[in-house]
Amino acid sequence: MLHFFSSSRFNLLLALLVLLLLQLFCAYDFLYAEQFSFFRFSADYAASMLLHPGGAVEYAAQFLCQFYYYRWAGPFIASLLFFLMAEGLSVLSHRRCPFFCVAAALLVAVLETVVHYPMAATLSILAAVWLTVVYLRMGSVLESRLSAPWNHWQHFFRLIFYLILYYWLAGYGWAPAKDALHTWTLSRYATSFLQVPAAAHLLPVCYVVVLLLALGRRWSTSVLIDDWLTRGRRWRGVSLRSVVVDVAQILLAFCLVAIYYVQTHPADECKLKRLDVMRWHEQWNRILLEPLPTWERPVYACYKNLALASRGKLGESLNLFPQGGPEGLWMPWRDTRQQADLLADIFWVQGNVAMAQKMAFNAMSFHPSGLCPRHLLRLAETNLAMGNDAVAEKYLNLLDDTFVYADQARCLRKFVGHPERLKADARLSMAHRCLTTDELLTNDELGDLRPIMAANPAARGARDYYGAYLLLSGQLEEFRYFIDHYCIFPFNPASSDAAPLRPAEAYADGLPRSFQEALVMMLDEADDVRYGINPEVRQDFSAFRQLLEDSGGNVSAIPERFYSTYWFYSFTQSKAHRQ
């Protein structure tokens, strides 16, 4: 049985199980981790990486991580690494210790990759394991016959060769040796003469373990354990005792790893990762369908509102889900990567190109390599919209060399040096038109939207966000002013006659439903036609008001169909405020 449990087939079986588990529970982790790598198919890039000790594993890690972009690839790569790690450890441990093999392989190959993203560290350990295997297979110093003096030298040189080979290929893990002092006293990561920073806390331990495994094959204790395991009842020649022990060890390993994963990976973080991935892949419907406590955590509302705004529905369906207040539109900027990442998209949808650029830049600065493909794309877009083609080209040059983003870069490159093409493109021309005519400094998130709305009558994102902010913060007077001055023509309708007002280009089909719902609360019925209020909205409002009066302000008496109206939000907010 011991032979069965340490065989390649068994490791393969475990790897398939790991693949299944990862695909079920951690698929988004890989999709999320993709943004932290930046691999370029370029000879210069390869040379710059491979000519440094340890660069090979870093290069390989970046190469593999780029495929995390595809949903199936991350779990597959991690499972493959797990298999190779388990296989190598099995060989090293002389077909022993399934618990250790499984636990170590899972920890190193899977979780470190999923949770901490330093795949180079994983590959470094994998290289250590397999180089040791190869070395031992070819005969070690310990096993050599010491009779001929030449043998000493032969083995000595072989050992030196393997050490140098290992150092060059996977010296990543040796970085702490030089910088250990600073690593432990100053910062978690340290830079050395090696190519990349190292995950210092993990690697030295793993090297020691690998070394012990290599030497442990001669431990007499393992023989004793062997004896004990092979005694007792047998079934078809297999010791049942060993089956029970090994299964228990594997279960224990999986349990320990699961506990570790859950502890280092809170549910909230998982949700945010999922949302982040959906946002990046523009899966707006999935974000809207995701059950989230939006009224409790503004960041969830931010995602949902962004999904609505990206589909041009924020003004239309503002109360599609329970809103918690204006904080759910854009959270205050507190120097975190996730905020910067999300805000870059929110500002882009608003048409606030300068702030989108700033946030994309800020978000990218959190990335270990200082480069992130998704932000490079955003920066290319913002620079093209602003007419800074030379800068955009620089970002596109980088993206051209990637596997996943080259096509998108090619699509954007056609705008470089061709402003007429940019003006013909719906997405970029919208951003370009949102640029203000004056050299204004950014003021605050809300204040910035006013010049954008003034510059671009078609800027729906800016209007939706501005109106939504006023509505969610209960500033109805300002909202009326906003409608009169930014959403309908002629501006300032008080001075005009009673003719129907013409909506701004952004609302060519009429004011959004949520805005109409707020307006009917302030307008006389006679003004409905002028503002293009849908009669159905007026009727619903009358019904809602009647229901409230009849129930004496009892919220539970209001039918569910009113939950997605602004009146319901306004009433519940004011009631909560009063309480």
Place this chain on the structure above:
Amino acid sequence: MKMLRRTYFHLLIVVSLAVSGVFMASCEQSKVPTATNISRTVPRIYPDYTHVTIPANIAPLRFKLCRPELYDAAVVAFYCRELGDAPLMVEKADGDGRFLFGKDDWHEMLSPLRGKQLEVVIFTRKRDAWTQHQPFTLDVAREDIDSCLVYRLLPPGYELWFEMGIYQRCLTDFTETAIAQNTLTDHNCMNCHSFCMQSPDTMMLHMRAAHGGTYILTNGKIKRVDGHLSNEIPQMVYPSWHPSGRFIAFSTNDTHQRFHMRSKNRIEVFDRKSSVFVYDVKNHRPLQSPLMSDSLCYSTFPTFSPDGRTLYFCAAQRVDSLPADYRQVRYSLCSISFDAVSGTFGHQVDTLYSTYTTRMAGVPQGHSVSFPRVSPDGRHLVFTLSRYGNFSIWHADADLYLLRLSDGSMAPLRAANSANVESYHSWSHNSRWLAFSSRRDDGLHTRPYFTYIDTLGHCRKAFMLPQSDPSFYDVFTLSYNIPELVRRPVKATPHDFANAARQAP
């Protein structure tokens, strides 16, 4: 066993043959092709090294053809007509149109050419016909440039960073080494490195946030100093060493930053408060003058004259309505005398360029001065002039101007300036070279450039810091910040600074 040895032996032979083949191929001498066509144009090359003046000790000016796809092959030949018509060096372009001159060949060619002119001819082949293009010149100056350039590498602007460091680049080759790296100091901010008279042995830099303070390197030792000297001087900012090494002039600034919604300038940085003082390194105390710490004025960017008797700085009238009226802040160039023996200042401030009154041909009126720097020979002062404000690195209109201290005349460094930003600059110890940062390359990333300035203050066309791969800048997304020329490499390492960071100030 025998079989194994035979295999090893065969493998060794194959590897040896392969290596020698590659070696022979690389040693093949390029020849000047016989051209059948003559072109009156110079093919566009990057970086633009056409008609520039270079020091003899500069690293190979490797460049590439901007459109290599137009040609099947290319060769460049260097001639010095004074020495004859034989080419001094001939180099073939690689498949990407890059001319990767060897370091030894390059220096061997340039060393005897001080004060002479090189003619560079590019030959291109299309199908089987070679074309000889219009030559361009490289003037080799008599004077060498300082051997090192020290700069900070960081993402261009905005608010955040992850990795940042201060690096030195050997200008005679392509070696870059780190002096300080924030990966060893909790990813803090490090800035404003400054040297005493281009000496690598006396320098300082600031660290902000974690391990905050000013780090002063003297006699091989790094001392960490608390920058908070008093309520009036909460932190030391822009530095300039006194030539004696005993004092450092600093400004203290209450700096703010805002973003443009639409502007080439992208970012606006302004001070709400600033003043200038001199820090006594030996006694750890500030020396102040009321003339430079007037609350109605902003004073910043101090710089000592090479004799240490004059302190130059920029001063502007305070504007209360910031940031709304950020364009109203305009700095004049001023000076005040300083006595290093008594540590006292003069009683009068002289204005060399007044944003209000200066009227001079070729010099814009009502502009704003920043970064004054006096040449070590004391003859010239170069400063940056932009329409307003002091953070000229974000002002596309910022240009370099030269003031002749002997007669007070000023002129733009036309040959060095461009349509985009020229800002921070530093002199070589022999006063003939000026390193400066410019955004002319793409409008965002600052790159170091060098220009030759003769004894009369005339400058030559500037050239960009050469790299081992001429395509380097195409994909390099960090900015070179504060390029400072230094005579020799700085010996201190990132670990020395990290060790100093652990000391209490």
